[in-house]
Each structure stands twice: as C-alpha cells, then as structure tokens.
Amino acid sequence: MSGADHPASHSLPKGFAVRLNRHVRVRDSGRTLVGGTPTRVAHLADRARELIVDRTVRVRDHASATLADRLLETGMADPVVEELPDLDLSQVTVVVPVRDRPAALNRLLVCIADRHRVIVVDDASEDLAAIAEVASAHHAELVPLAQNAGPAAARNAGLRRVTTPYVAFVDSDVVLETDALPILLRHFTDPRVAMAAPRVLGLRLPGRDPWIRRYEDARSSLDLGTEPGIVRPRAPVSWVPSACLLARVDALGHGFTAEMRVGEDVDLVWLLANHGWRIRYEPSSVVRHEHRTAVRDWLRRKAFYGTGAHLLAQRHGSNVAPAVLAPWSAGFALALLAQRRWSLPVAGMIFAVATARISAKVKGSDHPTRLALRLTTDGAVAAAWQTAALLLRHWWPLAAVGCLFSRRLRRAMIAATVLDTVVDLRRTRAHLDPFRYALARRLDDAAYGCGVWYGAIRGRSPRALLPDIQGARFNLARYEVVIGRWKRAVRR
Numbered sequence: 014m015s016g017a018d019h020p021a022s023h024s025l026p027k028g029f030a031v032r033l034n035r036h037v038r039v040r041d042s043g044r045t046l047v048g049g050t051p052t053r054v055a056h057l058a059d060r061a062r063e064l065i066v067d068r069t070v071r072v073r074d075h076a077s078a079t080l081a082d083r084l085l086e087t088g089m090a091d092p093v094v095e096e097l098p099d100l101d102l103s104q105v106t107v108v109v110p111v112r113d114r115p116a117a118l119n120r121l122l123v124c125i126a127d128r129h130r131v132i133v134v135d136d137a138s139e140d141l142a143a144i145a146e147v148a149s150a151h152h153a154e155l156v157p158l159a160q161n162a163g164p165a166a167a168r169n170a171g172l173r174r175v176t177t178p179y180v181a182f183v184d185s186d187v188v189l190e191t192d193a194l195p196i197l198l199r200h201f202t203d204p205r206v207a208m209a210a211p212r213v214l215g216l217r218l219p220g221r222d223p224w225i226r227r228y229e230d231a232r233s234s235l236d237l238g239t240e241p242g243i244v245r246p247r248a249p250v251s252w253v254p255s256a257c258l259l260a261r262v263d264a265l266g267h268g269f270t271a272e273m274r275v276g277e278d279v280d281l282v283w284l285l286a287n288h289g290w291r292i293r294y295e296p297s298s299v300v301r302h303e304h305r306t307a308v309r310d311w312l313r314r315k316a317f318y319g320t321g322a323h324l325l326a327q328r329h330g331s332n333v334a335p336a337v338l339a340p341w342s343a344g345f346a347l348a349l350l351a352q353r354r355w356s357l358p359v360a361g362m363i364f365a366v367a368t369a370r371i372s373a374k375v376k377g378s379d380h381p382t383r384l385a386l387r388l389t390t391d392g393a394v395a396a397a398w399q400t401a402a403l404l405l406r407h408w409w410p411l412a413a414v415g416c417l418f419s420r421r422l423r424r425a426m427i428a429a430t431v432l433d434t435v436v437d438l439r440r441t442r443a444h445l446d447p448f449r450y451a452l453a454r455r456l457d458d459a460a461y462g463c464g465v466w467y468g469a470i471r472g473r474s475p476r477a478l479l480p481d482i483q484g485a486r487f488n489l490a491r492y493e494v495v496i497g498r499w500k501r502a503v504r505r
Contacts, residue, residue, distance in 0.1 A: 020264075020289045023204035024082065025072045029097070031081045031090040033068040034240070038387075041379045050088035050248040052388065056377045069093065085203070085291065088248060091241045094297060097199035104178050105129050105194060105259070108171030109153075110164045111185040112136040115143040117303065118185045122151035125189065129181070130154070132171040137161040164255065165269035165277040172268045180265070182258045186303040188216055189257070196298035197259040207264035207290035208282065210244070210253035211298035212236060218303070224445060225311055228453040229304040231443030234318060242294050245286035246332035250294045252279040257300045264290055270328075276321030283329050312460040319464020322477035334481035335399075335407040335465075341367040342396035343482050350400060352421040364389060399480075401429035406458040407465055407478055430455070 033039070037048030043062045046055045057065075061080050064070050070081045070090070084090035107129045111118050118133065125131060131153035135144045137160055148155040156170055168182050179201065181194055197209040213235040215226065235254045242250045255269075255278035264285060269277045282292050305311045326333040338346070341363055348360040372385035404412045404426060415422045434451040443450055469477050 020205040020207070020291070024075075025078045025203060027072050027078075029072040029078075029081065029202060030093040031070050031084055032093050033065070033084070033090050034088075034242070037068075037089045039068070040384065045378050045384075046089060047384065047388070048089050050243065050245075052391065053087055053089070054375050054378070054384070054388075055087075055089075082205075085243065088243045091243075092200060092203065092293070094196060094199055094241070094295060097202050099195060100198045100201060102128055102195060102198065105181055105198065106175045106177045106179070107131045107181045107183055108168055108175065109133045109183055109185055110136055110167035110171070111138070111144060112161065113138045113140060113144070114185050115140070115147045118144065119147045119150070121183065121185055121187060121189070122147065122153060124191075125151075125183075127152070129194075130177070132156060132174055134158065134167040134171045136164070136167040162271065163274040165273055166271040168255070169268040169271055172262070172265065175262055178262055180260055180262050182255055182260070183300075184256045184302075186216075187213075187256050188301040190299045190301070193257070193298045193300050194259060197295055200293045200295060201259075201261060203291065205289070205291045206261070206293055207285045208244075208253070208258055208260040208292045209298075210258050210292070210294050211300050212239075212294075212296035213254060213256050213300055213302050216301035216303045223306045224449050225308055225453065226304060226306040227444050228450065228457075229306070229311070231441035231445070232437070232454070232457070233302070233304060234315070235302055237294055237296075239296050241296055244282055244292035244294050246283055246329065247337060252282050253292065253294055254278055256302050273321075273324060275317055276325050279321070279325055280328060283325075283332065308456075312456060315457055315460035316464035316467070319461040319466075320468040320471075322465045323468030323472040323474065326474065326476040327472070330476070331479075331481040333477050334479060335477075336403055336480035338396055338399065338480055338482055339367075339392065340482060341370075342392045343480075345393055346396040346400040349397070350425055352424065364393060367392070401433060403480065404429055405433060405455070406462050409459060409462045410466060 033046070034048070037046055039046060043065065044057055046057065047053070060076060064077050064080050070077055070084060072078045072081050081090070085092070107125055109118065109121065109131065111133060112135070122131065131151065133144065133148045133153045133155050135141055135155060135157045137158050138144050141157055145155055154174070156174065158167060158170060164184075172180060179198065183189065193211050197211060200206045200209040213233065215230040215233060235256055237250050237253065240249075242248060244250050244253055258278070268281070270280050273280060285292055305314055322333055345360050345363045345367075348356050348363060368382070368385045368389040371388050372381045375381045375384050375388075378384045412422065412426060416426055430451065434447060434454060437454065438445075438447060438450050445453070465477055469475055
C-alpha cells in the first residue's frame with residue numbers, strides 16, 4: 014500500500030510503556046498470561062516475567078522493546094497513552110469531505126480554529142457557494158468535485174493535496190473536543206501505528222430529546238466502547254468509523270477504495286492490518302457526532318451499513334463472518350438450541366471433551382485443568398452470545414419464519430431477546446425504559462440484517478451470512494508458536 018519501509022522493521026523507542034489490559038489474566042506467579050485477540054496462553058521466560066512490573070513493561074533495551082511489541086501485537090497490552098509525548102500538531106492536515114450542510118461544516122471549522130491546515134473537499138454540493146463561503150471564512154482550502162463521487166473518493170482527493178506527515182479525516186457532522194487530535198497523535202510515537210481513531214459520542218443539540226437519540230447516545234454504531242485496543246479483523250474492536258481518523262500519510266498509499274460508498278473505512282483498516290501496520294482505538298480521545306434521530310432516516314442508515322457486508326466479504330472473505338466458532342463451541346450451542354431431553358447431557362459431554370483437549374494443550378501451566386476449565390467456559394459463553402446475535406440480527410428473517418412453525422425456536426428467540434435487552438441496557442445505562450430500549454434494539458438489528466440480506470441477494474452470494482466454523486480450530490496451535498517465539502526473543 015505504501016512505499017514506506019515495512020512497519021515490522023521499526024522498533025519501539027526507549028521510554029515507551031505498555032500496560033496489560035484488564036482482560037489479561039496473570040497466572041502461575043506471573044509466568045503465564047491468558048488473554049489477547051484471539052485469546053492466547055503465553056508462558057513467559059524468566060527474563061520476560063521480570064520485565065513486567067505492576068502489569069507494565071517499559072522499553073529500556075532490545076528485550077523490553079521486543080516484549081512490549083509482542084504484547085501490543087497480540088492485543089494483550091495497550092500503550093500508556095498519558096505517558097506518551099505530545100507531537101507537533103502543525104504536522105497534521107485535516108481533510109473534510111462535505112456535501113451540502115454548510116452550517117455543520119462551519120461548526121466543525123470553528124472547533125478546529127487555526128491549529129491545522131484544512132482541506133475541504135466538496136462532493137458536488139447543490140449549493141457550492143454556501144460551502145465556499147464557509148471555507149473562505151475559516152481560511153480552508155476548497156477542492157470542488159464536479160460530480161458526486163462518494164466520501165471515499167472525496168477523502169482521496171484531499172489526501173493527494175496533503176504535504177504533512179499526518180492527515181486527519183473528519184466528517185462535517187462531527188465536532189472535535191479540544192484534546193481529541195493531540196491524544197491520537199501520541200500513538201504515532203509507535204512507528205508501527207498507521208492509524209488511530211477516537212471514541213465517537215453523540216452531539217448534544219438544543220430542543221427535545223427523542224427516544225431514538227437517547228438510544229443512539231448509548232448504543233450508536235459509531236461508538237466502539239470505553240476500552241482501548243488494537244484494531245483488526247476478529248478483534249473486539251475490528252474496525253473504526255471514518256467519522257474521524259488520524260493516519261500516517263506514508264502508510265495510506267492511494268487511500269480508501271474509491272468505488273466503495275459504504276464499508277470503505279473497514280476495508281482500509283483491514284488492508285493496513287494485513288500489511289503489518291497497527292491501528293489503535295483510543296477512547297480517551299472523544300469526538301461528537303450528530304446522530305440521526307428521525308426514525309426513517311435512522312433505519313435507512315442502519316440498513317445502508319448492512320449492505321456493506323457483501324462488499325467486504327468479496328474483498329476480505331471470512332473476516333466478515335457474523336460469528337466465529339470452534340467446532341466444539343458450535344456443537345455446544347446447537348445442542349442447547351435443540352432444547353431436547355438429550356441437550357444438556359450432550360452439551361455437558363462436549364464441554365468436558367473440550368476442557369480435556371484444551372488442558373492437554375496448556376500443560377505448561379501449574380494448573381492446566383483449572384485454566385482449561387476457564388477457557389472452555391469463556392468459549393461456551395461466547396458461543397451462546399454469538400448464536401443469540403445470529404438469531405436476532407443476521408438471521409432474523411429466517412428465524413422469524415421458523416418461529417411460525419417451531420415452539421422451541423420461539424422460546425429461544427424470546428429468551429435471546431430478554432437476555433440481550435437486560436444485559437445490554439445494564440451495560441450501556443441508556444436513559445430509556447426497558448420496553449423502548451428493547452424496541453430500539455430490535456429495530457436496529459432488523460434494519461441492519463435487512464441490509465445484509467439485500468447485499469447478499471443483490472450480490473448473489475451468502476458469504477456475508479455464513480459463520481466461520483473452521484477458523485477457530487487452529488488457535489491453540491498458534492498459542493504454542495507465540496510462546497516459543499517470545500521465549501527466544503527475550504533471551505537475546
């Protein structure tokens with residue numbers, strides 16, 4: 014994608030610090046780490062164990078740099094962002110794609126002020142004069158496009174005019190908090206970081222507070238949560254929205270896939286990850302987005318997002334799978350879903366066999382059976398949640414038809430709906446009563462699922478609807494490769 018040096022050829026600078034994230038469990042007196050994306054079991058050599066102090070590794074030499082890099086790459090640790098140095102903001106150019114909405118553009122440019130060079134790319138607005146007036150008032154460079162080409166092409170047009178090392182793509186319906194870009198820029202102290210993205214929260218506007226806005230404030234598709242992480246396929250944060258992205262220009266090459274009008278942000282992130290770059294999600298950096306609150310527009314946007322699944326499946330295959338299950342966890346979920354007399358005994362037998370097999374794989378632990386039991390439990394819970402998500406979101410049209418004929422499927426759908434609503438409402442703490450929250454959740458899932466089905470039918474391919482059963486089969490083998498590599502690395 015770029016003529017720059019391969020990112021793996023660069024090492025972390027001295028003073029860089031990483032901290033194990035809260036999902037990583039430290040076992041066997043610090044000798045074993047469990048966590049990461051996907052979940053791994055890593056047995057550390059004595060030298061590596063000594064480098065982790067209070068769950069933190071500070072880069073002082075080659076060994077600590079290697080360990081810190083591996084912890085970042087496996088998703089077990091995140092940079093200690095508050096300790097990273099501030100970089101020069103003048104090295105960032107802001108590119109704003111816009112089509113009409115001059116008032117929103119003015120609001121964005123006011124919050125940027127004169128801290129950055131700004132390039133406004135007008136994507137064939139109906140009133141170009143209004144956009145030009147706003148851009149001129151804020152001394153922004155205006156790049157008008159003769160024909161509407163979509164946001165990806167508009168960003169690329171701006172990218173071609175960037176002369177600074179870093180570029181921030183910011184949509185016109187976004188407002189930047191003062192420290193949003195400075196915090197993101199710190200991540201580029203890591204020479205392998207190609208892109209960093211902030212948390213996207215709702216913009217509070219005057220007037221009444223409709224229930225859809227309250228739902229979006231708590232459960233927006235653009236809000237990826239409170240925990241930082243590495244971004245790549247199948248990670249807890251597997252993509253970041255293009256509403257606001259800060260990127261290293263040398264890593265971007267030609268930029269976004271211009272012909273994609275949806276999913277272009279996911280596509281670019283995955284391409285960068287496949288080329289060895291790191292992408293970071295940083296929730297301590299916050300921007301505000303003007304969410305849609307008219308129900309019809311909101312549903313249309315959710316369905317539009319769903320249509321992107323087929324395009325991504327064409328370019329990235331099974332990484333778009335709506336669920337990723339090991340064979341044993343798929344069998345476990347199906348046994349419970351059957352709701353027969355034999356379901357619990359069969360599910361229990363599958364669980365026991367999986368525990369025994371995993372125990373043999375982690376025999377380097379002081380308590381392999383206990384560790385295997387925990388890993389199997391995590392896998393079983395994840396399988397149950399993914400199955401519920403398939404029924405309620407991606408496969409809901411089939412599930413709805415099935416409910417007409419199957420009492421067991423009706424029970425499963427009701428249980429999944431209630432559990433999803435209760436757990437998600439408690440997690441998000443939305444300012445909505447359970448009934449309206451449940452209604453919004455089901456409308457959200459139904460609209461997105463319709464978009465996925467529309468894209469699959471139009472593209473004549475079910476790939477975006479199919480779970481990946483085989484992909485998880487090799488995880489435990491991958492654990493041992495990583496363990497060996499780490500041991501060799503920290504003994505140099």
